[in-house]
Amino acid sequence: MPAGASALSLARPRTLKAALALLAEDPELMPIAGCTDVFVGLHFGTSGQRRFIDLWGLDELRGIALVRPEPSEAPVLRIGALATYTDIIASALVRRRLPMLVAAAREIGGAQIQNRGTLGGNVANASPAGDTLPVLAAANARIVLRSAGAERRVAMGEYYTGYRTSVRQAHELITAVEIPPVAGRQWWRKVGTRKAQAISKIMMAGVRGPVVRIAIGSVAPTVVVADKTARCLSAGGTLAEAQALLGDEITPIDDVRSTREYRHQVAQNLLAQFWRETE
Amino acid sequence: MIVTINGKRRRLDVAPMRRLLDVLREDCGLTGTKEGCGEGECGACTVLMDGVAVDSCLVPAAHAEGRAVVTIEGAAAAKRSARALQHAFVEHGGAQCGICTPGMIMAALPLKARSSRDQIKTALAGNLCRCTGYIAIFQSVEAALSPARKGARARRR
Numbered sequence A: 001m002p003a004g005a006s007a008l009s010l011a012r013p014r015t016l017k018a019a020l021a022l023l024a025e026d027p028e029l030m031p032i033a034g035c036t037d038v039f040v041g042l043h044f045g046t047s048g049q050r051r052f053i054d055l056w057g058l059d060e061l062r063g064i065a066l067v068r069p070e071p072s073e074a075p076v077l078r079i080g081a082l083a084t085y086t087d088i089i090a091s092a093l094v095r096r097r098l099p100m101l102v103a104a105a106r107e108i109g110g111a112q113i114q115n116r117g118t119l120g121g122n123v124a125n126a127s128p129a130g131d132t133l134p135v136l137a138a139a140n141a142r143i144v145l146r147s148a149g150a151e152r153r154v155a156m157g158e159y160y161t162g163y164r165t166s167v168r169q170a171h172e173l174i175t176a177v178e179i180p181p182v183a184g185r186q187w188w189r190k191v192g193t194r195k196a197q198a199i200s201k202i203m204m205a206g207v208r209g210p211v212v213r214i215a216i217g218s219v220a221p222t223v224v225v226a227d228k229t230a231r232c233l234s235a236g237g238t239l240a241e242a243q244a245l246l247g248d249e250i251t252p253i254d255d256v257r258s259t260r261e262y263r264h265q266v267a268q269n270l271l272a273q274f275w276r277e278t279e
Numbered sequence B: 001m002i003v004t005i006n007g008k009r010r011r012l013d014v015a016p017m018r019r020l021l022d023v024l025r026e027d028c029g030l031t032g033t034k035e036g037c038g039e040g041e042c043g044a045c046t047v048l049m050d051g052v053a054v055d056s057c058l059v060p061a062a063h064a065e066g067r068a069v070v071t072i073e074g075a076a077a078a079k080r081s082a083r084a085l086q087h088a089f090v091e092h093g094g095a096q097c098g099i100c101t102p103g104m105i106m107a108a109l110p111l112k113a114r115s116s117r118d119q120i121k122t123a124l125a126g127n128l129c130r131c132t133g134y135i136a137i138f139q140s141v142e143a144a145l146s147p148a149r150k151g152a153r154a155r156r157r
C-alpha cells in the first residue's frame, strides 16, 4: 500500500453532529473506525474508495451503559459503536448481561486487533463471518442508526438484506447496539483455524431459556437466525428433530476454507454441543 | 500534526491515511518496526499507542495525532522491562531470524510481572513467528517477567 495513500482524503469531524452533517452533504464519504477492515481492503487494493470520514475521535460513541430508551421498557444494554473488543472484554456490565459477547470478543484476532476493532465496525462491515453477528442476533439486539435528521432502530434479524448489504443508508451511521435483557443460559462457540487469524469457518450463539434462540454465522450470505430449529427445541422437540430442521435453515457454500458438507456437519455438531452444555 | 514518538514531541507533515508503519519507517527512520504481512495477521509491526499494542500497518497516521507512540527503539532505550525482554530473548533462543522479534517484544511489554503462560500466549496471539515454534519465545517472556530476575519487572501499560 498504499501506493496512493497520499491521495486519500480524510474528513475529521469533532462531534457526531458534525459527522452526520458532513455525511448528509456527501454520502460517498466512507466511515473509518478502528480500520482493521478498511486498511486490509486498502492494502489489497480491493477498495476503490478515496474519500473517508473519521469516527475514531467521536468519544460520545464509546460508552457502554444500561439505558431506558422508552420509560415503559426494561433497561437495555447499550454498547456504543466505537466500543472496542478490549472495552467489551473489560466491561463488567457486558460480562454480566451478555457473557457470550465477551466470549466472542476474546476470540477475535490478537490483542492488537482487539485494541482497535470496534463493534460498530463488525456490524457495518457486514461480513457473513463477522463473529459478533450471531451473538447480537441470538440476543435479539437492535442496531441504532442515526442521520442528520433522524434516529431509527432496526432489529438484528432485519438489518442485513443480503451478502454484505444492509438497510443502513450511506448518510447514516451506526451509533450503538442495544441489547434487551436475555433470559436463559448463553452459549458461544467458534470453529476456525488459528484463533487469532481472520476468518471463522462457522460460529454459533445460543440462548437456552423459556424461549430458545440460535444464530449461526458463515453458513449463508448473512447471519442465520435458526427460528424453526429453536422453536422445535423450545417446544420440547428432540435434538435429532432439531438437527434435521437446522439442515434446511442453513445454506453453506464450498470455498477455499471448507466444503459445504463439512459446514453442515459442524453446524449439527455445534447444535448438539450447545444443547448438551446448557442442560 | 504533533505526535510524541519515543518520548519526543515531533511535528510531522503527513497525509492522514498513510500507514503509521510507513510514517515511522520512512519519515522517522525508525526501521526497527517491521512489516511482515501488511494486513494485521503477523504483528511484526506492533507499536504501543498510549501504552496499548496496535498493528501499525492498520493505523492511519491521523490516529496517531496527539498520541504517544513507542517503537522498539524507544522501548529499548527507555524501559528496563524492554531491556529485560531483549536479554531474555537472547538467552533463551527466543529470536532466530529476528523479523518477528521487535513485534513480539512490543506485544509483551504491556504484560504485568509474573504473568502466567496463558496470559503470555494471549498477549502474543496476534504475533506470528516462522522460525522458533513459539516455545522459546514464551520461555523468554516468562523469564523476563519472573520476579527472580533483577530489573525484569514489567511496567503496566
Ligand SMILES: Cc1cc2nc3c(=O)[nH]c(=O)nc-3n(C[C@H](O)[C@H](O)[C@H](O)COP(=O)(O)OP(=O)(O)OC[C@H]3O[C@@H](n4cnc5c(N)ncnc54)[C@H](O)[C@@H]3O)c2cc1C
Pocket: A030, A031, A032, A033, A034, A035, A036, A037, A038, A039, A040, A055, A081, A082, A107, A108, A109, A110, A113, A116, A117, A118, A119, A120, A121, A122, A123, A124, A125, A129, A130, A131, A132, A172, A173, A174, A175, A196, A197, A198, A199, A200, B039, B040, B041
Ligand atoms: C488479523 C485480523 C483478524 C481479525 N479477526 C476477526 C475475527 O476473528 N472475527 C471477526 O468478526 N472479525 C475479525 N477481523 C475483522 C475486523 O477486525 C472486525 O470486523 C472489526 O470489528 C472491524 O472494526 P473496525 O472498527 O476496525 O472497522 P473499520 O475497518 O474501521 O470499518 C469497517 C467497515 O465498517 C464501516 N463502519 C465502521 N464503523 C461504522 C459506524 N459506526 N457506522 C457506519 N459504518 C461504520 C466502515 O465504513 C467499513 O465499511 C479481523 C481483522 C484482522 C485484520
Ligand code: FES
Pocket: B034, B035, B036, B037, B038, B039, B040, B041, B042, B043, B044, B045, B046, B055, B056, B057, B058
Ligand atoms: S505487518 Fe502489520 S500485522 Fe503484519
Ligand code: FES
Pocket: B094, B095, B096, B097, B098, B099, B100, B101, B128, B129, B130, B131, B132
Ligand atoms: S525468529 Fe524468525 S520469524 Fe520469529
